[in-house]
Amino acid sequence: MEWLTILLCVTFSLPLIFMLRLHGRKKLPPGPPSLFFIAKFLLPWRRVPDIGPMLRGLHARYGPIISIWFLRTFIFVADHQLTHSFLVKGGGNFDDRPPPNAIMKLFFPRGIGVSPYGAYWRLVRRNITMQVLHPSRIRLFAPARQRACEAMVASLRDNDADVITVRPLLARSLFELIVEMSIGARLSREVLDEMQAMNQEIFLAMAEFPVFSILPALTMRKRWARYVSLREMQSEVLLPLIRATRSADDAPCYADSLIKLRVADEGDRPLTDAEMVSLCSEFMIVTMDASVSMMEWIMAELVSHPEAQAKVYEEVRGKTDVSEGEDDLPYLRAVILESLRLHPGAHLILPHRVQSDTEVGGYMVPKGAVINFFVADLGLEETMWTATQDFQPERFLDGGADVDMDITGSREIKMAPFGAGRRMCPGYMVAMQHAECLVGTLVREFQWLPLARAEDATIVDMTEEQASFIVMKHNLQACIIPRA
Numbered sequence: 001m002e003w004l005t006i007l008l009c010v011t012f013s014l015p016l017i018f019m020l021r022l023h024g025r026k027k028l029p030p031g032p033p034s035l036f037f038i039a040k041f042l043l044p045w046r047r048v049p050d051i052g053p054m055l056r057g058l059h060a061r062y063g064p065i066i067s068i069w070f071l072r073t074f075i076f077v078a079d080h081q082l083t084h085s086f087l088v089k090g091g092g093n094f095d096d097r098p099p100p101n102a103i104m105k106l107f108f109p110r111g112i113g114v115s116p117y118g119a120y121w122r123l124v125r126r127n128i129t130m131q132v133l134h135p136s137r138i139r140l141f142a143p144a145r146q147r148a149c150e151a152m153v154a155s156l157r158d159n160d161a162d163v164i165t166v167r168p169l170l171a172r173s174l175f176e177l178i179v180e181m182s183i184g185a186r187l188s189r190e191v192l193d194e195m196q197a198m199n200q201e202i203f204l205a206m207a208e209f210p211v212f213s214i215l216p217a218l219t220m221r222k223r224w225a226r227y228v229s230l231r232e233m234q235s236e237v238l239l240p241l242i243r244a245t246r247s248a249d250d251a252p253c254y255a256d257s258l259i260k261l262r263v264a265d266e267g268d269r270p271l272t273d274a275e276m277v278s279l280c281s282e283f284m285i286v287t288m289d290a291s292v293s294m295m296e297w298i299m300a301e302l303v304s305h306p307e308a309q310a311k312v313y314e315e316v317r318g319k320t321d322v323s324e325g326e327d328d329l330p331y332l333r334a335v336i337l338e339s340l341r342l343h344p345g346a347h348l349i350l351p352h353r354v355q356s357d358t359e360v361g362g363y364m365v366p367k368g369a370v371i372n373f374f375v376a377d378l379g380l381e382e383t384m385w386t387a388t389q390d391f392q393p394e395r396f397l398d399g400g401a402d403v404d405m406d407i408t409g410s411r412e413i414k415m416a417p418f419g420a421g422r423r424m425c426p427g428y429m430v431a432m433q434h435a436e437c438l439v440g441t442l443v444r445e446f447q448w449l450p451l452a453r454a455e456d457a458t459i460v461d462m463t464e465e466q467a468s469f470i471v472m473k474h475n476l477q478a479c480i481i482p483r484a
């Protein structure tokens with residue numbers, strides 16, 4: 001039944017789409033015919049992230065900026081300078097977001113990431129930046145980081161398994177930390193398990209096949225009903241935690257700031273329950289997988305490169321608190337940057353929407369168009385980097401070619417794992433600090449070795465898989481030796 005509905009929707013949309021594509025074709029960037037795109041991308045088994053690898057081929061054929069018509073103009077950009085022109089030099093013209101798809105609207109209806117450019121977005125963005133992610137606030141969570149690291153090390157010491165699977169270990173420690181930062185609670189293992197499972201289900205829903213997110217009530221009735229009940233559960237679990245009374249001795253958490261926030265433009269009203277649940281779950285769900293994937297790749301590179309691991313160890317040994325953001329771990333910071341260059345997380349950053357007609361690179365970029373930035377290959381571009389395939393953290397250290405690389409891209413974009421411009425990820429500093437803290441602790445306490453396989457005892461399988469992020473196809477497994 002679901003199949004029949006999809007087929008009918010697509011069939012009846014085709015003539016209209018084709019006519020609309022012809023209209024307005026003149027000055028747009030080149031691109032494949034809409035029909036080709038629909039036939040390839042809107043197949044029922046496609047998932048949202050599948051568009052990344054498809055775009056690589058389209059850019060190779062049509063150039064660094066392409067357009068595709070599907071109910072509106074979609075522009076795809078895969079070039080350092082053009083990305084900089086849009087996101088950094090473009091003023092406010094590209095800082096809007098398109099309306100969220102049905103799944104994002106259900107789970108995060110008033111999240112920062114999906115909010116259109118305007119007063120509400122400025123309010124909630126300023127709030128998270130100043131009240132939670134500002135370095136002075138991050139410092140207050142040092143005890144929480146310490147607890148998460150100690151629990152992680154204890155779980156490894158108590159574990160007598162020969163082989164450690166790294167991802168779930170990192171995911172649990174980071175989740176404990178993120179929960180404490182967002183709702184100020186230290187939850188039991190059972191509650192954390194339940195919340196992690198629920199969040200994972202919501203996260204996977206975000207990558208559903210695009211047609212499902214266009215017409216969910218028609219195309220995926222059963223699944224949609226499940227998602228609606230998940231959203232209800234999400235509110236039931238989170239609201240009491242957000243509204244709970246917290247001790248004045250604890251660091252002020254995200255929920256505290258949301259309760260105090262007032263929307264001045266709307267009669268100075270407080271945030272609604274739905275808004276607070278949206279914002280807290282955005283903090284807990286959307287950011288988790290990106291951070292865990294980043295750390296798993298970093299660990300994989302360190303297991304593959306024992307000489308780099310030894311240098312990280314030299315830096316962190318003897319430090320009780322690894323990384324309090326004092327720039328005192330230059331080599332580990334360089335390892336993180338090098339890993340992000342090679343494994344940038346996602347093919348595309350979040351979509352932006354054009355606010356007024358503009359000409360860029362000789363092409364018309366019309367008002368209302370949705371612009372996507374294909375950032376996955378920026379770190380491998382041979383015109384920008386040397387030895388692109390090699391793992392060389394030294395490039396980011398004194399004397400290295402990229403010592404001045406600016407991850408915010410304000411001067412120049414060389415890689416953009418966190419986006420750039422006014423809608424750049426506000427959590428980039430905390431994400432890197434958490435990586436320093438967790439990875440640094442793992443290396444301080446244990447030596448990490450590849451699995452001893454008969455064929456080659458030094459190889460880690462770095463094959464990528466396109467999930468919601470670019471993840472390791474085979475979760476990193478390693479052997480550990482406690483450091484003396």
Ligand code: HEM
Pocket residue numbers: 112113114125283287290291292294344345348349350351417418419420422423424425426427428430431
């Ligand atoms: C490795 C971890 C992370 C990666 C790779 C990442 C990446 C990104 C990217 C690419 C964007 C879109 C930028 C754009 O549209 O130009 C974004 C947006 C965002 N990120 Fe992150 N992020 C990470 C961790 C975090 C963390 C830890 C937080 C918060 C605690 C966070 C909060 C946000 C928010 C709220 C937005 C929406 C910004 C807006 O639309 O104004 N992220 N992130």
